[in-house]
Amino acid sequence: MADTDTETLPNGTGPLSAEEEERLKQRPADIDADVREMERRKRVEALMSSKLFREELERVLDQQLHEGNDAPLLQRIREMVGGRLHTGSLRGPSCVLPINDIRGIEGVGYEKGEKILRCKLAAVYRLVDLFGWTQTGISGQITARLNTAVEQVLTTPRGLLPHEVTASSLVKVDMQGVVQDQGTTNFPVNVEGFSLHASVHAARPDVRCVLHVRSAGALAVSCTRRGLLPLCGEAALLGDVAYHRVPTGVLDNEERDKLVRALGPHAKVLMLSGGGALCCGATLEEAFFQAKNLTAACDVQLRLAGLPLDELQLLDDDTRRQMYEASRKPPTDTAKWRVGGEEFEALMRMLDNAGFRTGYIYRHPLVKNEVPRPKNDVEVPPAVSSLGYLLEEEELYRQGLWKKGTGKTGERTRWLNSPNVYQKVEVLETGTNDPKKITKVEYLRVEAE
Template identity: 25%
Template sequence: MDKLDHWQARVDLACAFRWAARLGLHEAIANHFSLAVSADGRQFLINPYGKHFSEIRASDLILVDADDPSTLDRPDAPDITAWALHGALHRNQPRARCVLHTHSKYATALACLADSRLPPIEQNCMRFFERVAIDEGFDGMGLGDEAERVSRLLDGKPVLLMGNHGVMVAATSVAQAFDDLYYFERACETYMTALATGRPLRIASDEVARKTARQWLEYPDFAEKHFAALRRMLDREEVEYRL
């Protein structure tokens, strides 16, 4: 297909890459974002191997098919773990339209703790109350059987905290996925900072945490307005992301 296909999807995903770099959520040329463009999720856009998050443009993103084993033979092929993990996710979780995987600092720190639960100590933490799946079965890089195993762990939740690894966020749009990634990292940062004081935590009740999580879900157009603001800033300062 021509690189002009799915242009708005490309622009949105490129925006997410640029902002992940700006916010320090990236890991140079490692980590990967994808966006399904077919109804069954099997055709999706993903970043090619070797591009730094801060330089990715809409036209750099490659369109691949989760069922095509020759993908890794193409000159602009994705990273091998990106192909395995995202291919498995889009095959097995067709409702997960946008999948963002990072090793962001605070989420990864939480993934290193023996107890990787995020307690409801403030509003951002409460947003994810009972909405995070935790993988405690890390078995090496996300290749082969490991990618298939990981792809089945979300269980309808937007966030998969990958023990000993990092974080994966899945949503119906780039805007929602990026908003979840951003606020989950903020929540983890607050929690890890609070833990560092060594003082007792003020943990909300399950009832209050559920109420607050529901209020977040009902907040009108929050993710879309957040992402629109990010696009506007890039349009002023790094408009080449759209190329």
């Protein structure tokens, strides 16, 4: 039998071992530590939920990171503030790196048009990553020309993955690739890849955006001798497709002339032999529209690659032309939508709903901010309410004049349809020894027949 001073388990099953006694002694200290940790986390969460605190802290971190003071620690704090930023890809819902990171004083150095273009270009990089078109990592540039008056183009520095591109990290260069604005990174410009885009921008003023698609489907079709076949509507929406073989490295003047001649004055899709395709557009929306249709058309062709050519039904030239012209016309119910603009705005809503903060200015917001108001701003007086009708119905019911089958709606209609008659009545003045006659206007209600 165990001694009376020996500790037993709470359920009385037996004595405690030395290890269990030591664990029981440490349990109060562990509980206190857990409580303190929970309180600390609640305090940190309360601070992180403050928008002003986050913006100020991010500004300080950016400044100190540029100065090079304690970079590893500051980078860890930056990742904690921004929330799971670096996950390696945007194809999951965990990455919330904001697209529009130009805030406060930082936005003063950019014109309004350039800031909007930066946000849209960075958003296109996120869409390219979301759609899975980034098969080769950091290759596959997207460029956007500021305007036709100046020869300045926005591009990304070499070394950034598509999900890391933000509005402030874009680099502004001229047609020769000379940096005009470095952005917020220290990475250089991909001169080899930019030479392709510069050739198109310099020769085609109508093209403001060039998107280099290097998806698996586009790379596969660009390696075939047949090229892109008109098998589906997505292929017809591309219009004329040009083909060219581009050498490696920076293009010289002769190779640039060959590329421009192959693209022609009207084509907006250039298939590069073994290198994907260049999708051009007057806007970023149109360039992304072309890239999306090209990728879909290439996927359809690859699914039918096992069939001989005579077994495939190709679209004739008239059908392709009609489909292409119809896609370039704005919808009848809306005014002046550019090519691909309506779908692009929906994609921006998708990114904003996921927390990417695109900075996109919507032409047609999904939810109206203001409640619809009447045409005039005159408020309805309280006298014109349903209370008067209720009192009137009650009085008619008491007098036995309420007819069966006449409800509140019928009584209101009868009241509104009855003519308004006014009559002048002379009454004697009251409160004086010498009353005078006063003319008043009284309202007479005439029942509608």
